[in-house]
Amino acid sequence: MSEPKPRVLLLFGGRSSEHSVSCVTAAGVMQEIDKDRFEVIPVGITRAGAWTLVDQDSSDWTLSAGALPEISVADKPVHLSNDGQRTCLLQYSGSEITDLGPIDVVFPLLHGPFGEDGSIQGMLEMSGVSYVGSGIAASAMGMDKHFMKVVFENAGFNVGPYQVITNKQWLRDSAAALERCKDLQYPLFVKPARAGSSVGITKVDEPTQLQAAIELARAEDPKVIVEQGISGREIECGVLEGHGALESRASMPGEIAVAGNEHAFYDFEAKYVDGAAAKLSCPAVLSDEATTAIRELAVKAFDAIDAEGLSRVDFFYTADGEWIINEINTMPGFTPSSMYPQMWAKTGIGYSELINELIALACERKIGLR
Known part of the structure; x- marks a missing residue:
């Protein structure tokens, strides 16, 4: 008898203003995750915080006709439960409770507060289940631009006023x-x-x-x-945790440039609605020395907040060759066209392989203090 597939719970939506962005990210993962290798259980969180089992058709969660996707109805309510032996998913229908089976790993594709900020990570730790991405403290620091800057200043980074x-x-x-x-x-x-x-x-x-x-x-x-405001090029770099005691890995850097005069900066509309608003270049046109420098700095930033799994680190590169760190994103946009997967594709790790790698990293990491 063949071994059962690892059961991966994709968790998306959520209570933050980035609810729809999370849905779009989940659509990309649902479409590309290796279903021959994993059993996928998609669970959406409404803006009110209700968990619900949703359809596996990724087209339900893509951007279509300019509309932002939304998990608006929790008609199949579920939640995680741990009986001391395993973590499983329970579904409720009136007074009836159905055990939907064990969950091996959670991929929390949540952006913003109540998801990316340590909230869901704490709940998953308490549930005793493995999950993709950073732990509680790193997620909280990576979400708070104030404390993030304090950590980076202490680590010796150049931080803007x-x-x-x-x-x-x-x-x-x-x-x-x-x-x-x-x-x-x-x-x-x-x-x-x-x-x-x-x-x-x-x-x-x-x-x-x-x-x-x-x-x-x-x-x-x-x-x-x-x-x-900092005058400089906006250069980003992806970081992927190393297995075991191995050092974390940095992708080739990418660059964002806002096109035309419709957007004063890389705002929400430019990122997700106006497809012609920004030019994303990867790898960024940099000298070998500058490329090496940003890759080293990105890993240093990842380690500074004790991140795990994945992060995207954003910098300004000034005309005089100075690197000024802007922020770290511990759960970056993860659609196939997002910068993080694009940078790794240019570095030699394709989208599906990247998903496999992140799940493997989550499964080999223990729950609790580490």
Whole structure:
């Protein structure tokens, strides 16, 4: 009798504003995952936080006719359960509970708060199940642009000038918070501290625009970060954890350039809606020395926050050859056309192989302290 296939739970959607982006990411993985090798169980999370078994037809979750996909109905409610012997998926129908069998590994394709920020990682640790990607602390630090910068500064990276405005600081004395930003040179970028996909970000060209930009960011996250704009090329690098005690691996770098004048920066529309808004080049046109430098820095950043599995690290490369770290993304966009898989494809690891590698890394890693 042949060995049963490892059962992989693909978890996507979620409570954050990146719900639809997560669905698109899941569609890519559903389409390309090796179903001869793995048994795939897709589970969606509604914006209200309900878990539901969903159809395996990946076309349900792609971008079509300009509409963003949505998990709106939880008609097959499920949740993970651990009886001390195994982690399984239970389905509820009225008062009836059906055991859908064991789960060997979870691939949490969740972006943003309540998924990428350590929330789901903590739940999976408590459930005793292996999962793809970073653990609780690294996920939390990678989601919070403030604490991320503190870690990177401590690790010796060049970090651009910034100010953080917490919810209490703004409510107590917004004028003082605005005053602190006067030391920053315009243009500024005002961002929710714990959001991704460029949601809630505003480019601010003059002081009169600053307060409105902060309020817009606060609608997404009460904690806001105000960053001084950096003049430089936007270069990214993918990192893939090494097996066992082996060092982590860095992909060939890629570059993002916003095309035309429709978008002031690489915002949500440019990323996911307007297909002609940005030019993604991989590998980036860099000298051998610069390519080596960014690959080494990307692995250093991955290790600095104790990341696991995968990450995409974003840098600015200035005209005088300085590397300034922008951020790390511990669960980057993962559709076949996303930059992270593209960079690895140019480095010699195709999309399906990359999925296999991430699941293998998750399964060999123990749950709990490590």
